[in-house]
Amino acid sequence: MNFQFFDTVSSTQDKARSLLASRACSPPFAVCASSQSLGRGTSSRLWYSPPGNLFLTVALRAAPLFESGVPVTLLPLKVGCVAAEAIRGLLPDEGERALKLKWPNDVLMDRKKVSGVLIEMEGDCLLIGVGVNVKTAPPVPDSGPNLGRSSTCVGDYTSLPDDCGEVVKKLGEDIAMSLGLWFDEKLPNEPGDVVKEFAEQVEFGVRxxxxxxxxxxxxxxxxxxxxxxxxxxxxxxxxxxxxxxx
Incomplete structure (x- = not known):
């Protein structure tokens, strides 16, 4: 997969769109950055994007998913599973135990948000955006249009270097490659596989x-x-x- 890393972009979703429009890249490819100036989450909510965190967009052809028999509504769940697995690779045992998934795609640690997903379409391509709080847990408003869950970061659970550039890049590469591999080789015919994988990491019964x-x-x-x-x-x-x- 063509993997491009930038120190900063307006947003990785917008950067991926511009690469597609200019035909500078064709799927599959990934755009990764350690900061964004105009990051956004679902429903156009603001996504705080300080340096040292991961901001990633993976551009993939949508056809393999649409032709696989897997409901497209399962894609967010699978992306959440992939992000969670990559984050686990950075954590000690106690951090791994704190990590859970919240439907449909958020990764939580001690019930605080450490990662979120934004999926958009551009022509016949899926733009799968993944944000991970690696170095910094950004402030999250508790009211208004950008209301959200309290955040945490990987650095709250393990020691990280002062310059997280290489950590961020490796994390982005791992997520991008896992998503690309799933699309290329492992799209299941049985949707229950994705549901089972996600459900095993969710705390049911918690209000x-x-x-x-x-x-x-x-x-x-x-x-x-x-x-x-x-x-x-x-x-x-x-x-x-x-x-x-x-």
Missing amino acids: IKMREGGWVVPIRIERDGQLLVRVEDTGEEKLLCSDYML
């Missing part, structure tokens, strides 16, 4: 706050990647299909 208010308790992940939850106030069970929870 989670909804973005619009109220609390839910995750019950299980359906075969198409939707999450069945129980609404705490009413006891009602309902399916979630996108990013509704903090």
Whole structure:
């Protein structure tokens, strides 16, 4: 895979788009940076992007996924699993035990966010964005449009060099190569494989706050990647299909 590393970009998603538009790169390729000036998360929420953290976009042809029989709704879950596995490689045993996944793609450590995912389409390509707090845990607003879960970073769990450039680059390469390999060789015919891999790393039965208010308790992940939850106030069970929870 063509892997390009930059000290800083406006956002790796936008950089990947410009490389596609200029035909400077063709999928599969990855754009990695250690800082962004205009980073964004899901629903255009601000993604704080200080130096020393990982900002990655992997550009892949969408056709292998669409032709595999795997519901596209499982892609965020798989990306979360890949990110979690790469982060584990940086952690001592106690850090590994603290790491969990939160549906549909966040990586948590002690229930604080250490990694998130943004997936967008550009023509016939998937732009899979992954951010990992390596050196710094950015401040996260507890109200307003950029409301989010408290953050942590890999550096809170293990010693890192003052200059994390090589650590960030290696982490980006590991995630990019794993996603590329999954698309090329390992897309399963059985969607349950992805659900099982993700569900094994989730804390079910733990109440989670909804973005619009109220609390839910995750019950299980359906075969198409939707999450069945129980609404705490009413006891009602309902399916979630996108990013509704903090």
